[in-house]
Amino acid sequence: xxxxxxxxxxxxxxxxxxxxxxxxxxxxxxxxxxxxxxxxxxxxxxxxxxxxxxxxxxxxxxxxxxxxxxxxxxxxxxxxxxxxxxxxxxxxxxxxxxxxxxxxxxxxxxxxxxxxxxxxxxxxxxxxxxxxxxxxxxxxxxxxxxxxxxxxxxxxxxxxxxxxxxxxxxxxxxxxxxxxxxxxxxxxxxxxxxxxxxxxxxxxxxxxxxxxxxxxxxxxxxxxxxxxxxxxxxxxxxxxxxxxxxxxxxxxxxxxxxxxxxxxxxxxxxxxxxxxxxxxxxxxxxx
Amino acid sequence: xxxxxxxxxxxxxxxxxxxxxxxxxxxxxxxxxxxxxxxxxxxxxxxxxxxxxxxxxxxxxxxxxxxxxxxxxxxxxxxxxxxxxxxxxxxxxxxxxxxxxxxxxxxxxxxxxxxxxxxxxxxxxxxxxxxxxxxxxxxxxxxxxxxxxxxxxxxxxxxxxxxxxxxxxxxxxxxxxxxxxxxxxxxxxxxxxxxxxxxxxxxxxxxxxxxxxxxxxxxxxxxxxxxxxxxxxxxxxxxxxxxxxxxxxxxxxxxxxxxxxxxxxxxxxxxxxxxxxxxxxxxxxxxxxxxxxxxxxxxxxxxxxxxxxxxxxxxxxxxxxxxxxxxxxx
Numbered sequence: 001x002x003x004x005x006x007x008x009x010x011x012x013x014x015x016x017x018x019x020x021x022x023x024x025x026x027x028x029x030x031x032x033x034x035x036x037x038x039x040x041x042x043x044x045x046x047x048x049x050x051x052x053x054x055x056x057x058x059x060x061x062x063x064x065x066x067x068x069x070x071x072x073x074x075x076x077x078x079x080x081x082x083x084x085x086x087x088x089x090x091x092x093x094x095x096x097x098x099x100x101x102x103x104x105x106x107x108x109x110x111x112x113x114x115x116x117x118x119x120x121x122x123x124x125x126x127x128x129x130x131x132x133x134x135x136x137x138x139x140x141x142x143x144x145x146x147x148x149x150x151x152x153x154x155x156x157x158x159x160x161x162x163x164x165x166x167x168x169x170x171x172x173x174x175x176x177x178x179x180x181x182x183x184x185x186x187x188x189x190x191x192x193x194x195x196x197x198x199x200x201x202x203x204x205x206x207x208x209x210x211x212x213x214x215x216x217x218x219x220x221x222x223x224x225x226x227x228x229x230x231x232x233x234x235x236x237x238x239x240x241x242x243x244x245x246x247x248x249x250x251x252x253x254x255x256x257x258x259x260x261x262x263x264x265x266x267x268x269x270x271x272x273x274x275x276x277x278x279x280x281x282x283x284x285x286x287x
Numbered sequence: 288x289x290x291x292x293x294x295x296x297x298x299x300x301x302x303x304x305x306x307x308x309x310x311x312x313x314x315x316x317x318x319x320x321x322x323x324x325x326x327x328x329x330x331x332x333x334x335x336x337x338x339x340x341x342x343x344x345x346x347x348x349x350x351x352x353x354x355x356x357x358x359x360x361x362x363x364x365x366x367x368x369x370x371x372x373x374x375x376x377x378x379x380x381x382x383x384x385x386x387x388x389x390x391x392x393x394x395x396x397x398x399x400x401x402x403x404x405x406x407x408x409x410x411x412x413x414x415x416x417x418x419x420x421x422x423x424x425x426x427x428x429x430x431x432x433x434x435x436x437x438x439x440x441x442x443x444x445x446x447x448x449x450x451x452x453x454x455x456x457x458x459x460x461x462x463x464x465x466x467x468x469x470x471x472x473x474x475x476x477x478x479x480x481x482x483x484x485x486x487x488x489x490x491x492x493x494x495x496x497x498x499x500x501x502x503x504x505x506x507x508x509x510x511x512x513x514x515x516x517x518x519x520x521x522x523x524x525x526x527x528x529x530x531x532x533x534x535x536x537x538x539x540x541x542x543x544x545x546x547x548x549x550x551x552x553x554x555x556x557x558x559x560x561x562x563x564x565x566x567x568x569x570x571x572x573x574x575x576x577x578x579x580x581x582x583x584x585x586x587x588x589x590x591x592x593x594x595x596x597x598x599x600x601x602x603x604x605x606x607x608x609x610x611x612x613x614x615x616x617x
Contacts, residue, residue: 169457171472206341210320210337210341211333211337212333213333227390227396228457230460230464231457236340236474237340237474238340241332242333242336
């Protein structure tokens with residue numbers, strides 16, 4: 001009987017907390033992860049963002065490097081986060097567990113997010129974060145934009161998919177189980193990374209790539225003359241000697257890792273790569 | 288001075304050359320993609336790209352760099368009269384890598400393809416000068432090795448620092464690539480850059496061979512034979528600096544070649560430094576080719592770095608060497 005009372009009390013308290021949440025959305029939000037940064041910047045007004053992660057400043061990897069310069073940043077340490085006195089911290093499974101434990105000890109509310117592995121999961125995550133922030137309308141608006149982009153990126157009915165593969169500096173490629181892999185399928189590109197057993201984000205050996213070149217090569221960006229060993233592989237003569245067989249499209253690494261709003265730009269780039277390749281194939285057939 | 292060549296020694300060079308030729312053939316055949324026999328008869332552009340643009344540069348670089356590193360190890364051991372001397376253990380390779388990485392960090396490497404190896408050579412030269420400064424101060428084998436370890440750690444710290452501070456998103460992977468060298472995905476462009484520099488370095492090193500022999504009598508003995516030690520020192524620093532700097536700029540640090548190969552060959556050709564140089568070069572080529580073939584034969588999706596295999600072979604060898612030295616000394 002006594003235990004039941006406890007449970008009832010707990011439920012009442014929980015309901016109260018939820019109500020308080022609904023009434024009073026968090027006002028000082030901190031994010032510790034690049035991909036959650038992109039969601040936060042998209043969904044919350046700047047005055048409610050206490051800090052985003054320093055990864056967002058990285059011009060290579062961050063899709064929001066421009067906006068990030070206007071916002072306070074943190075270097076993913078509990079010390080900084082505590083000093084910011086946030087009422088909500090967004091962390092991902094990629095963030096350090098030690099930081100999360102520290103936050104728990106201090107009693108700061110944090111929410112842990114997975115890295116979405118599909119478009120569907122990413123859209124669900126957009127809705128979850130929007131609800132947490134008390135910005136459901138903004139969330140729905142973003143979901144609508146993503147869905148419009150998906151519809152716009154689809155090829156015409158009856159289109160035979162073109163073979164394609166992501167090839168970033170260091171040979172990094174994206175498997176079909178990644179969001180990028182799914183976006184490629186949406187845009188009418190058949191990801192041949194699967195043939196080589198690439199799952200997740202793994203390097204694709206150059207020799208395998210050269211042995212059966214795809215029609216579309218989604219190459220990463222490189223700095224001028226590509227001095228690092230990782231970048232040099234993209235300019236390799238073996239790849240250049242097969243340029244007549246494939247079309248190259250720059251697919252920057254900042255479109256690779258995050259889903260959410262980044263999917264809109266990624267879909268645009270993929271559809272452009274497909275249209276460019278189709279035009280090239282037509283031109284070749286006409287000759 | 289003509290060297291007295293033992294009967295065993297006379298067959299060594301041809302035998303090593305045959306070994307290198309055989310390993311080169313294997314190196315061309317082995318890879319991620321299994322090329323069937325028909326590929327060799329009627330070539331299409333794909334198999335041509337794999338053979339000419341991927342496998343051939345790999346094999347050529349393996350031979351050139353292996354030979355250069357074997358030669359530099361033998362020369363350095365002769366000059367310092369220390370069996371543990373080698374560009375890798377003495378930190379010269381790490382200094383060369385630091386030079387190359389700094390040229391990336393300060394954004395000058397993109398200006399011309401020769402800038403990166405030139406900075407590597409500069410780093411290697413600095414490392415050699417530091418080393419000679421120490422050995423000039425009558426350093427014991429132990430002091431020399433210890434200062435090499437310190438120089439190496441310092442250079443590696445510099446490499447990690449520079450790459451971590453660089454805006455490149457590939458920094459972490461790049462640190463590994465520099466510290467554990469590899470021949471994976473190098474191109475003919477790399478071969479054309481490395482060959483002239485290494486050739487000059489090897490000639491400079493080889494022309495010191497008479498002085499190296501004289502040095503076995505000690506510095507006073509060498510001087511009395513009319514050897515200009517100052518000149519020899521500079522020539523050797525330049526030669527080895529060029530060799531190590533260039534090879535590190537192209538492949539990253541490939542350690543232990545210059546340590547293992549001269550030691551394996553010394554019992555056969557005898558302990559005269561001048562006779563050891565050429566066999567060590569050919570043996571070095573065989574050793575690196577062999578390591579690079581093992582790397583490609585090992586199962587697993589991503590290739591292991593060549594430096595890993597070389598260290599796995601070289602480190603136990605180094606320990607065995609230390610052990611036998613200790614027995615001799617005590």
